[in-house]
Amino acid sequence: MRRRKLKQDSQGSVFSALLRGRIPMVALLQTIAVAEYRSFNRAARALNTSQSSISTRVKTLEAELGILIFERHAYGVCLTDAGRHFVDRITTCLDVLDDAVKTAGLAAQGEHGCLRMGVHGLVQHSFLAELIGAYRHSYPEVNLEITENTVRDALIQLHTSQLDIAFMVGTPILSDYHSRLIWIEPLVVALPDDHSLAERECITWADISEEVFLVRNSGTGPQVLDHIFMRLGRRPGPSILHAAVERGSLLSMVGQGFGITLLGAASSLTPTHGVVFLPIADEPDPVSFSAVWPVGNVTPTVQNMLDLADELRRSGEFICPPA
Structure with missing residues (x-):
């Protein structure tokens, strides 16, 4: 945004006078106090200063502005029409300045502003959902913008400064990015509740090698597809049915018998009609989830997250169901 140039009119301005030191800020504050208390004496007591110093500053301010701000009476003072207009505007300006100072301080501490976050998807009761809820509670003045995307899209958006931080599957080691392992979950299989394997306590990869796997095009879909190929091979490989749907629709398709799918164990915390979740007995590794952010861009909001x-991880409040 183009900055507005500071201009001075032929008679000068209060702002330019402030810059040149001809009008000290204390003179404006004391003038507002006199207007509020309608008395130099009461204003002086409220500000813990002398009446003479306030009177001198107000007179100097009136001379600088070329107007009479107060009418003096034996019982006190009252604002002139010009003085009322001046005090109203200055009070508004000082309120804006005070708000700007407070807001800047909060922003420097990551307590105000905006945090743009990329996620693989949000699952109720998952670690990420709990983290977002805790962040919103702790930093209510931060506007949290959440975008669901694949790892590839998230990295592009981080690189182009469209995102501040992204949470993604895996533990990527990338140049120009920092990454930190945040949490892990066992891997589970979602099957229709009338499937022949649905009554088992757990299954193996061999049990599901002939199944049709439903894989999303977005979110964690690409990582799920790579994992299936890693475990079952590519040629001859498992049957894959790609679906351009969100997680809820994918699970609905599982319940309707279109196929099975792989998910993190947090998904089993939310019951889904017609679907059962089973751990994979011979799956050696849990699913890892990492935070990724650009090198040199650890903003206060990112650091707070x-x-x-x-x-949250140390507290042990989030407990993923064991495989």
Whole structure:
């Protein structure tokens, strides 16, 4: 945004006078106090200063502005029409200045502003959902913008400064980016509740090698597809049915018998009609989830999010169902 140039009219301005030191800020504050208390004496007592110093500053201000701000009477003072207009405007300006100072301080501490976050998807009761809820509670003045995307899209948006931080599957090691392992979950299989394997306590990869796997095009879909190929091979490989749907619709398709799918165990915390979730007995590794952000761009809002994630993990409040 183009900055507005500071201009001075032929008679000068209060702002330019402030810049040149001809009008001290204290003179404006004391003038407002006199207007509020309608008395130099009461204003002086409220500000813990002398009446003479306030009177001198107000007279100097009136001379600088070329107007009479107060009418003096034996019982006190009252604003002139010009003085009332001046005090009203200055009070508004000082309120704006005070708000700007407070807001800047909050922004420097990551307590105000905006945090743009990329996620693989939000699952109720998952670590990420709990983290977002805790962050919003701890930093209510931060506008949290959430975008669901694949790892590839998230990295592009981080690179182009469209995102501040992204949470993604895996533990990527990338140049120009920092990454930190945030949490892990066992991998589970979602099957229709009338499937022949649905009554088992757990299954193996061999049990599902002939199944049709439903894989999303977005979110964690690409990582899920890579994992299926890694475990079952590509040629001859498993049957894959790609679906351009969100997680809820994908699980609905599982319940309707279109196929099975892989998910993090947090998904089993939310019951889904017609679907059962089973752990994979011979799956050696849990699913890892990491935070990724650009090198040199650890903003206060990002740092607060990372610190809160560490605190939540250490607290043990989030417990993923074991495989």
